[in-house]
Amino acid sequence: MAEQEKFSKLKILKDIAEKLNEGTNLREVLQEVLAMLLRITEFKTGWIFLIDKSGKNELAAYQNLPSALTQDHLKPMCSNNCWCVSKFTRGTLHKASNIMECKRLEDAILSNSGDACGLTHHATVPLGAGNEQFGLLNVASPYKTHFNETELDLLESVAYQIGTAVKRIKLHELEQEAAVAAERNRLARDLHDSVNQLLFSVSLTARAGREMSKEPQVKDTFQYIQEMSQTALAEMKALIWQLRPKGLENGVVHALTSYGTLIGLKVYTEVQGLITLPSRVEEAVWRIGQEALNNCKKHSGQNQVFVRIHVSTPTILLEIWDEGRGCLLHGNEHLTSMGLVTMKERTESLNGIFRIESNTEKGTRIIVEIPIQEGKHGY
Template sequence: MEKPTRLALLKEIAEFLNEETETYNMIQSALKYLIEGTTFTTGWIFFIDDDGQHELVAHYDLPGALAKQNCKYMCEGTCWCVQAYQNKKLTKASNIINCSRINLANRAFHEESEGITHHATVPLRSGDELFGLLNVATPYKTSYSEEDLELLESVAFQIGSAIKRIALTDQEKEAARISERNRLARDLHDSVNQLLFSVKLTAHAAQGISNEEVSRKAFNIIEETSQQAVNEMRALIWQLKPVGLEQGLVKAIQNYSDVLQLDLTVSVEGLINLPSNIEENIYRIIQEGMNNTKKHAQDTEIKLKLAQNQDYFYVEIKDYGIGFNMQQTSYNNSHGINNMKQRAKAVKANIDITSEENNGTQIYIKVPL
């Protein structure tokens, strides 16, 4: 199949990126367009955070040596291009003369290198904002022409602009979701919650004036059921709208633990003073962790540590329940876990969740400030 011209390829990628609304799907597909539309045969993309920690977020047609053991050699250790990127020395598309990742992989699986020994790299950026690196390679090729590098820079700029656009769109959607949640929380509180409370009071009153034992028992059941419904409604309203967050993160968490009837111990180091976006997302992550303890841990004890300094905000959430097996497929597909990870990513935080059966669950969050 004949390759498109470079101008046609850039147009094709641009049209695709303008329609895409999800970052990871966009990156993977854009990489596929690039590799299939050029003489490059493989490529991979890293996201890199402010600490220099890199995440392999997309790859296409990697040679066997690099793909082995779930891309082990791509994910572990460091390399020149990531270090140069972190040190602000990698500002344009460049040839990489010596790649430690490729060297280690080829040394371990030399029969599966497929001729890949060198690669080219280019930062993904939008204006002054950097997101990571785009790398490409071709068998038995040790350097790339200026024309190839210019193409890489153009594609990298397109992808970087798309990442920024999607992030801004997601922020607008999140603001709209928060507004709608707040409206729904108010409506539930003013209507359904008040009706349930009225039913509870009426049942209690009727129980006191009834002379029949059967009636009194029925009204008692109605009262208890109504109280349970009121408790559930309060918890739902708290999930929709963190009432009390205006009094601070610690107060909101303590109030929510009371709603869930959890035994919460909070320790604080430093002055907790967070931007509203970080505070909202961190609260939602902690809230999700507390919900999981309530639903699954078969225990009510939670220990929470919050610490802030001039560089980081740090959170530890620990329960002492039954835990779970992190190797199970259901863990990776958990809506709650994925929601916590997405919220962490929204504030550029690192989140680490660990658990063992019969040994509780721990959540660690580190947010750069």
């Protein structure tokens, strides 16, 4: 009997390991593996939380949740107020454990918010790889109030496999980001060495033609060509900046100030609490700030803009505002501009908060808050 149980456990671990090694989309992998775990064991319900260093949790996967936990678009599952997450964030949860009662289920039952389907207790186990921990795996079954050592041992093995897969996928995402950055740098170099130099040559040739010509119409034509090539040259320089911001190696504030100067803005900066930012956060702040400066240049009617950066663990606050025309836009509603939508998406991809305040003749203010914990990559 013991040999049969051992074989069954090894078969489960083998099947799950194969599934974990297939994918690179974290949430899809977690959802599929959780479904497989429930299908090949006697557990009926499960869910996985990914938890950042501040203790904020996100429901990354779930299977067969009772209606008591799915009310209001899974609202009961979106709170940090539960015992397993509290134990995890306090650093007191190191192995698979029996949770005597589930606070989420208890609260749902007390509020009569739905059917708990006989669920009152669950087992919980941290997801980790080496010294890093990424979240929790929870499983439960109707009317089951205790999980034996064999079950907990199996869950611990599965959780280790999942934690290792999370680590692998995170490293894969970092490699992808590095590859994208390298490709942008290559395109920037190619544009500078080819198109940029060609436009500069066209401008010089047009200037020489205008100076050599005696016919007014011909001179006007060369003048027009020169002006157009200079405009295209300026646009090309701005594009190269977008691909590879010169000066970002000296910090995002320096890069934004330099970019503002490039497009004809006077940038006034205020900085508090500077630290070295994680690369993804620095990239996002740069791209959001760049788009905000472009909007100011195009729409405000002003040539000056104000930038405030306040770094205070665990967040960075970025504010960019002008005192120009403004518009009738409040909050995050009706973001019709593609630039505004992009800024909001960049912010929220890092679990940040994006706000815009604007009034006619009073200017526009962009406010962005982004978590800066290392190791937090969009979940």
